[in-house]
Every structure is written in structure tokens, then in C-alpha cells.
Amino acid sequence: MQMDITSFAPALATEREIAESYEVSTAAFSADFPGRPVPSRAAFTEQLRMSASLLGSQRFWVARVRGRIVGMATLTLPDHENLQLTITDVRVAPENRRQGIGTALLRATLPDSRAAGRPVVTGQGLKVGGDGEKWASALGFAKVQEFVLQDLTVPDVDPELWRVSAPDGFRAEKWTGAAPDALVAGYARARTAIMDAPTGESSLQFPDWTVERVRQHEADLRERGEEQRIVVAVHESTSTVVGLTEMVISPERPTVGYQQETAVLPAFRGHGLGRFVKARQMQWLTAERPEIDWVATNTAADNSHMIRVNHQVGYRTNATVADVEAHVDALAAR
Ligand SMILES: CC(C)(COP(=O)(O)OP(=O)(O)OC[C@H]1O[C@@H](n2cnc3c(N)ncnc32)[C@H](O)[C@@H]1OP(=O)(O)O)[C@@H](O)C(=O)NCCC(=O)NCCS
Structure with missing residues (x-):
């Protein structure tokens, strides 16, 4: 079989090349995750032409057989943290x-x-038991962490699950896009609690959440047209932000909410604050964004507490995925 591998510049690509890339990308995804929403072709094209994800710049390669694109590789070079690794898809x-x-x-x-200068090649979100995981294992990648994919189908969930009263001594605050100046320092501090989330053997580092890094993250989201919705728990007697949860809505899929980081400072765990902020987030999201019918999240497979909280607010666990890593030299030597 004659196959050609070439680098691919989306900005210069023809409509046909974009269409073929879209077909490959969505067919590969849907084979592993049937029923999960895929981006529209317009949204895929826009994202491809940007050649950058939220994490960093991207480069592409395609494989052609008899002139038709049948495979695609995307290399993401994280540019804030994780400078020693690539995310290779x-x-x-x-x-x-x-x-x-x-x-x-x-x-x-x-x-x-x-x-x-990136010795570590990582692959993210490979379906456990799927072709990708078997391929990665055959090539010498090590599995470094497993995650569960959890989904919440809004019309199927009883909103009573989100009627969770504030634990005694705490209240919720919320905002879209930019943390209020009065809360941003405490919010940044609370975000550092994510460092306690299990990370297995993964080399991926969470951001060091300073006020500057928070403002950078907000600016990156704004630049991409992504809407960030934050709910925090405030300890009333000290006015301290002690926990937060983040939801992001991407212009690529305006009917989908992506539930991102949730964290509670160690001294305030065990009060039900994780469930409280997640429940408030869903109440607020469904009131203001009735078009959102699906919310997705992923959680470390051994984070049983967060998985349980997600079930309490209506998520179902759908699939297990893995992150893998290998050294660039070891891959090249094979
Ligand atoms: C992972 C993926 C890109 C592999 O593409 P591919 O063209 O089939 O891979 P290759 O033909 O180069 O496979 C090389 C070797 O990997 C192993 N391998 C690949 N798929 C396998 C499978 N389903 N079962 C067992 N071994 C497998 C085999 O050893 C194979 O060599 P062989 O065919 O001579 O036995 C493809 O399955 C895919 O698109 N999966 C979904 C996306 C994904 O999970 N990507 C993971 C990387 S981010």
C-alpha cells in the first residue's frame, strides 16, 4: 500500500482536505465513543484553522492513501506549564x-x-480497551493514569438534585469571565487545592494558580470566545474563598457544558462544599443557558469522592480512558 505522510497547514488547506480531515477525526472518535457529541464541521474547521488549543500551539500531519486523507496527527506544544512535553493525538x-x-x-x-525540546510524548484520553490503547502499548507507551468520562444529560436529570442548601457558615458567589477583584486572590489560592487531585504517574502539571495565572487563563478563554462560569464557596466569618468549580462553554459546541476543575481547600473538606458548588453551578447554568442539554467531565478514576459527588448531581459514568507517555528517543528508536 502506498501511503504519503506530509505536514499539513490548515490555513492553506482546501475545502476537500478539511472535509476529509473532519471525516477521519470524527469517525475515529465516534468508533470509541459512540453517541458522544462531535463538533460541527464549521466548528472543527475554525478550531483547525486557529492551530492552537487552549493549552498551546498546534502542528498537523496527514496520511493519504490514493490521494485521500485517511489519518491525522496533531502535536500540541503546551506553552504555559508542561514545557517538557507534547500532547500528541x-x-x-x-x-x-x-x-x-x-x-x-x-x-x-x-x-x-x-x-x-520536549522529551516526553503524551497521549490523552485513549479509550481503555480500544484500538488506541492497544496501539500505544505495542509502541512502548506506558499508561500513567486512568480517568472516567462522566456525562449529565440535562433533560433526564431531576433539577431537585441541584437544590442543595449552603452548608452552615458558607455561601456561594458566582461570576462569568473575570473574577471580581475582591475575590481573585482567594479564588487563586483555592484553585491551588487542585494539586491534591490524584495524578497517578502522569507528568502533567497543574498551573501554579497565582492571581496572574488566573488572569492569563481568563484572557486565554476570552480570546477563544469560550465562556467561563465560576461558582465559589465563601466561608462567611472570614470571607475566604474555600472552594470553586469551573464550567466552560465553547463556541464550537454551544449546547455542551464542560465541567472543569473543582477544588476545596484541605481545611474545609468534608462539609459537602464540592457537591454544593457543583449543584449551584448546574442551577445557574440551566437557568441562564437553557439550550445546554449535555454536560461532560472527566475525573481521575481513583478519585472516588469526586465521582460520587458527580453521581449525586446527576452525572453517569460512561467510559474509562487512559493517558499514556513515552520518551521521544525510545519512540524514535523503535
Ligand atoms: C491508535 C490508531 C491511530 C492506530 O492506527 P493504526 O494505523 O491502526 O496503527 P498501526 O497500523 O500503525 O499499528 C501498529 C501496531 O500497533 C498494534 N495495534 C494497533 N491497533 C491494535 C489493536 N486494535 N489491537 C492490537 N494491537 C494493535 C499492533 O502491534 C500494530 O502492528 P500490527 O498491525 O503489525 O500487528 C487508531 O487505532 C486510532 O485512530 N484510534 C483512535 C484514536 C486513538 O486512540 N489514538 C491514540 C493515540 S493519541
Whole structure:
């Protein structure tokens, strides 16, 4: 079989190339996660042409067989933290697998990983038991952490689950886009509590949540047109922010909410604050964004407390995925 691997510049791509990339990307995703929403073609195109995710800049390669795109590799170079690693995503259309295409695409990315000074190649969100996990294992990647994917289908959930009263001595505050100046320092401090989330053997580092890093994150989201909705728990007697939860709505999928970080400062755990802020977040989201019918999150598979809280507010656990890592030299040597 004759296959060509070339680097791919979305800004210069033809409509046909974009359409073929979209088909490959969504077919590979849907084979692993049937029923989970995929971006529209317009949203996919816009994202591709931006050539950057929230984490950093992106480079692309495609595999063609008889002139048609059948596989795609995306290399993301995180630019705030995690400067030692790449996030490498390889997808091959289901009907073109087991012909060496995925491996050839991965190999094409390695010189750029090395040139960018990134010895660690990571793969994220590989379905456990799926082709991607088997492929990664055959290539020498190590599994470093497992996550569960949890979804909340808004019309199926009784809103009573979100009627959770404030634990004694605490109240909720909320905002969209930019933390109020009066709360931002406490909010940044509360976000550092995410460092206690289990991370397995993963090299990925959470941001060091200073006020500056919070403002940078807010600016990055704004620049991409993403809406960030924050609910915090405030300890009333000291006016301290002690916990938070973050929801992001992307313009690519305006009917989907992405439940991101949730954290409670160690001294305030065990009061039901995690459930309280998540429940308030859902009440607020559904009141202001009735078009959102689906909310998705992922949680470390061994974070049984957060998984239970998610079930209490209506999430169901759907799949288990894995993050993998390998050294760039080990991959190149194979
Ligand atoms: C992972 C993926 C890109 C692999 O593409 P591919 O073109 O089929 O991979 P290759 O043909 O290069 O596979 C190389 C080797 O990996 C192993 N392998 C790949 N798929 C496998 C499977 N389903 N079961 C067992 N081993 C497998 C085999 O050893 C294979 O060599 P062989 O066919 O000679 O036995 C493809 O399955 C895919 O798109 N999956 C969904 C996305 C994903 O999970 N990507 C993971 C990386 S981010």
C-alpha cells in the first residue's frame, strides 16, 4: 500500500482536505465513543484553522492513501506549564487501521517534539480497551493514569438534585469571565487545592494558580470566545474563598457544558462544599443557558469522592480512558 505522510497547514488547506480531515477525526472518535457529541464541521474547521488549543500551539500531519486523507496527527506544544512535553493525538479512520499508518504519523511528529525540546510524548484520553490503547502499548507507551468520562444529560436529570442548601457558615458567589477583584486572590489560592487531585504517574502539571495565572487563563478563554462560569464557596466569618468549580462553554459546541476543575481547600473538606458548588453551578447554568442539554467531565478514576459527588448531581459514568507517555528517543528508536 502506498501511503504519503506530509505536514499539513490548515490555513492553506482546501475545502476537500478539511472535509476529509473532519471525516477521519470524527469517525475515529465516534468508533470509541459512540453517541458522544462531535463538533460541527464549521466548528472543527475554525478550531483547525486557529492551530492552537487552549493549552498551546498546534502542528498537523496527514496520511493519504490514493490521494485521500485517511489519518491525522496533531502535536500540541503546551506553552504555559508542561514545557517538557507534547500532547500528541493520532487518529486513523477505522477502515484504514492495522496498516502502519498510525505509527508512521506518530514518527512524523517526533522530530518536531525533539526540536521543541520536549522529551516526553503524551497521549490523552485513549479509550481503555480500544484500538488506541492497544496501539500505544505495542509502541512502548506506558499508561500513567486512568480517568472516567462522566456525562449529565440535562433533560433526564431531576433539577431537585441541584437544590442543595449552603452548608452552615458558607455561601456561594458566582461570576462569568473575570473574577471580581475582591475575590481573585482567594479564588487563586483555592484553585491551588487542585494539586491534591490524584495524578497517578502522569507528568502533567497543574498551573501554579497565582492571581496572574488566573488572569492569563481568563484572557486565554476570552480570546477563544469560550465562556467561563465560576461558582465559589465563601466561608462567611472570614470571607475566604474555600472552594470553586469551573464550567466552560465553547463556541464550537454551544449546547455542551464542560465541567472543569473543582477544588476545596484541605481545611474545609468534608462539609459537602464540592457537591454544593457543583449543584449551584448546574442551577445557574440551566437557568441562564437553557439550550445546554449535555454536560461532560472527566475525573481521575481513583478519585472516588469526586465521582460520587458527580453521581449525586446527576452525572453517569460512561467510559474509562487512559493517558499514556513515552520518551521521544525510545519512540524514535523503535
Ligand atoms: C491508535 C490508531 C491511530 C492506530 O492506527 P493504526 O494505523 O491502526 O496503527 P498501526 O497500523 O500503525 O499499528 C501498529 C501496531 O500497533 C498494534 N495495534 C494497533 N491497533 C491494535 C489493536 N486494535 N489491537 C492490537 N494491537 C494493535 C499492533 O502491534 C500494530 O502492528 P500490527 O498491525 O503489525 O500487528 C487508531 O487505532 C486510532 O485512530 N484510534 C483512535 C484514536 C486513538 O486512540 N489514538 C491514540 C493515540 S493519541
